[in-house]
Amino acid sequence: FSPEARSVCSKKKLVIDHDGGADDAFAITISLLNEKYFDGPKLVALTTSFGNVNLTQANINSDRILRVSERLDIPIYSGANKAFIEEMGSDRYFGLDGLGDTGYHAPGPVDIEMQPAAVALIELSKKYRGELIVVAIGPATNIALAVKLDPHFIHRLAHLYVGSGHIYSEAYPKAEFNAAMDPEAYHIVADSAVADKVTVVPFSQVIETLKIPIEWRKNVLGKIDTPIMRALNVYERVALPKETAWNLLDPAVAAIALYNEIVDEYKDSNNTIILEGCKVTKKRFRLRLTVAVDCKDEMVAGQLAVTVNGSSNDDKKPKFIIDNDAGGDDAMAIFLGLLYEKYFDGPKLVALTTANGNTKEDNVYHNNQKVLKVANRQDVPIYRGSKESIVTTPKVSDYYGVDGLGDTGETFPDLVPAQTEGAVNALINYSKLYEGNLTVITIGALTNVALAIKLDPNFLSRLSHLYIGAGHIHSEKYPLPEFNAHMDVEAYHIVVKNATPDKVTIFPFSQTKEYLSFSKDWRFNTLGKLDTEIIKEQNKYEKVALDKEESWQALDPATVALYLRPDLVAEYKYSKHDVYVCGDKRGIMKHDFVEKDKANVRVAYAVKSEDYKVFLLNVFGAELNDPARSKKA
Missing domain, CATH: 3.90.245.10 (Ribonucleoside hydrolase-like)
Structure with missing residues (x-):
């Protein structure tokens, strides 16, 4: 949204894996505007999962976001409808429909690609080997499935940005929403990660370093008179009255992926996660842990083929x-x-x-x-x-x-x-x-x-x-x-x-x-x-x-x-x-x-x-x- 913003990876391609909330909408529109006006990475797909809303609603919301952005050329791949083991229920933070409960009805059937999200992620990583950035801003289920189906998936990416988790402390003693929605998926991704390919953006660090007043969100950013900003204002109308500061994780992750220079400090971390009361001790995981310190508020806001052995389909033999x-x-x-x-x-x-x-x-x-x-x-x-x-x-x-x-x-x-x-x-x-x-x-x-x-x-x-x-x-x-x-x-x-x-x-x-x-x-x-x-x-x-x-x-x-x-x-x-x-x-x-x-x-x-x-x-x-x-x- 800001003319000061600029891309550092204009030749890259981008996939956003999301769970259909207003924060995801913000991340998607930032990426689309960065592509259009600042020669940023090309958004080649959206992949969806359960999380803020159920999978069906996440698909509808993807279509809605692309419509308001006039980018229905971008394919939507439907993904995980539940966690590997157990997920907690959504807190409906952005409303029952994830986008402000306006009573929206899609003007027609949502066009969803045939390939599942995890398969699409793998195929796109092959098509754009070394050029594809994946931004994961919901439960990590689709990413984890891609890793389990193809252990080389992460290594083919230019980078994977994961918006999830807290840096555990007395101030942040509970599980963060995205990580808690599928802890096993987070574990799988961490287990396969290498520091030069995976950056984690913990929500705790967004809260600590992006203390943006709600009034700035409403009366500065929110007053930009464009169809996209008007839509984003509507999408957040359920959430904004609940808070005194505006510190959404998902747009911050997208901004960091698009414009690395807003990060003042990176730290390397031996990272693990506790699974249903059991600490995984098989091995420890080295991740690049992103800590966004003293970022400029305006800058962040501105960014079978199956072999059938000759059998015919009408062969009724079991x-x-x-x-x-x-x-x-x-x-x-x-x-x-x-x-x-x-x-x-x-x-x-x-x-x-x-x-x-x-x-x-x-x-x-x-x-x-x-x-x-x-x-x-x-x-x-x-x-x-x-x-x-x-x-x-x-x-x-x-x-x-x-x-x-x-x-x-x-x-x-x-x-x-x-x-x-x-x-x-x-x-x-x-x-x-x-x-x-x-x-x-x-x-x-x-x-x-x-x-x-x-x-x-x-x-x-x-x-x-x-x-x-x-x-x-x-x-x-x-x-x-x-x-x-x-x-x-x-x-x-x-x-x-x-x-x-x-x-x-x-x-x-x-x-x-x-x-x-x-x-x-x-x-x-x-x-x-x-x-x-x-x-x-x-x-x-x-x-x-x-x-x-x-x-x-x-x-x-x-x-x-x-x-x-x-x-x-x-x-x-x-x-x-x-x-x-x-x-x-x-x-x-x-x-x-x-x-x-x-x-x-x-x-x-x-x-x-x-x-x-x-x-x-x-x-x-x-x-x-x-x-x-x-x-x-």
């Missing part, structure tokens, strides 16, 4: 995806699905998606390649997924060996590479391609599925079903967290929080132990003696693990079996279900067995043990009765 962490148990689960498809006309395995767990994700990917090679099914595409958990990544297991498949040292030629698309996008795209006919079976950490839900809230509703092999039914006999759930507690919470019993079935490992615990003699000398190449390889993959145990209890193939043969389940129960995400009980399941209409998940509680053994022998032994095998022999 489809499934196995989301796995490729230990020996996952290998057996994948073999089981492929053999049942081949010899029993079972559902079609259309993809494998990988995640960190039994071993690091690089090994998981290579193990998936090996399994498909052994099964002679390299037509099944592999989509690589999460290398770490959403918040805290526990150490990977070596239960099945360091490489996850028994440390055999075997190498295979001509392995098929993974698809270029990531696992999360692939899950979403397949759910659209095979809507109502796709089952996802997750037998590792739930990170990929949780991120798919966060990126596309309709993901679960499009599935035929989601089977989860994870958790225990907590008891004195099973007092500790189960491995798959423990590997990403927040992901597990996200999935079950969005679950319904018609869509989600859980098979706890405790129930595998109770009903499907077989002797090592049966595993080695009955199942293990089947004379097939697959069983010979499977015996190698499990040798390291079997040497540690007195019995054979494999969750992953059992979970796949319950999908392929639901009649193996002797009893289902319905549960009002969640997981502890904090404290000494972190990773422990909460089950309240209730009637179906009060539940969020179905639990496969009891399984027919002898029928399951017969099923395994029939499926893994089917090759022995194959006429084609006899001809080869």
Whole structure:
């Protein structure tokens, strides 16, 4: 608004990630005016999230702000509608609609781009590599999703400015609004930050250094006779009477991003955040902490493509995806699905998606390649997924060996590479391609599925079903967290929080132990003696693990079996279900067995043990009765 303002980065591009309040409107209009009159960075997109208002209202408000600015050419990408775990409710500081409660009605449908905000952020960071500034002035959920989907996202940016948090002190003892709306998202961004790429502007420092009188806002800035300023006056009419000073965070962050010289002092900080009463101690995070000291008030105010294996959309045969962490148990689960498809006309395995767990994700990917090679099914595409958990990544297991498949040292030629698309996008795209006919079976950490839900809230509703092999039914006999759930507690919470019993079935490992615990003699000398190449390889993959145990209890193939043969389940129960995400009980399941209409998940509680053994022998032994095998022999 002031002719004294000038841009320091005229060749840059800009995205504003916001939550639709009057303070966001101020930040957006500052950026647009700076672009128009001072050759400032070009605003190439708005991305929206819940926060000041709900997501739908944030989208409407984006359109409204662009209309008054006469810039409807700027695309709007709709983003997160809720936090990763829990958010506090909005305080409606700027009114119920976020822009002064004027009773505004959009003149027509709001034009929203098809891509979700997090995906758009990633694509824009690639398109404008090294030139894109992102200003995040709401909950950090969209930014965190972009980071989890693409760990290189922040590194491709010119810079990320985050308006969030306080410098904690006696004067600022409580959580700041943006940070409190999604603390896990803030943690994810901090965990991925580097000092030369990320600047945090704490609200405490805006309050301390920008003590602008309300009268100046009303009678100096507010008297500028332009359509934009008249609109901003209306947008703030609910908030202004509440305060004696005008110190909005969002326009200050935008001004700092556009005109770095208004900052008198930067400090580097080892920055952390407390998550739901638990201080994250995994590591400390180095962030560039911006402290705006003695700025001139006027200056601040003035600134699938999915591979479908030849299948057609009208193919009604059930489809499934196995989301796995490729230990020996996952290998057996994948073999089981492929053999049942081949010899029993079972559902079609259309993809494998990988995640960190039994071993690091690089090994998981290579193990998936090996399994498909052994099964002679390299037509099944592999989509690589999460290398770490959403918040805290526990150490990977070596239960099945360091490489996850028994440390055999075997190498295979001509392995098929993974698809270029990531696992999360692939899950979403397949759910659209095979809507109502796709089952996802997750037998590792739930990170990929949780991120798919966060990126596309309709993901679960499009599935035929989601089977989860994870958790225990907590008891004195099973007092500790189960491995798959423990590997990403927040992901597990996200999935079950969005679950319904018609869509989600859980098979706890405790129930595998109770009903499907077989002797090592049966595993080695009955199942293990089947004379097939697959069983010979499977015996190698499990040798390291079997040497540690007195019995054979494999969750992953059992979970796949319950999908392929639901009649193996002797009893289902319905549960009002969640997981502890904090404290000494972190990773422990909460089950309240209730009637179906009060539940969020179905639990496969009891399984027919002898029928399951017969099923395994029939499926893994089917090759022995194959006429084609006899001809080869």
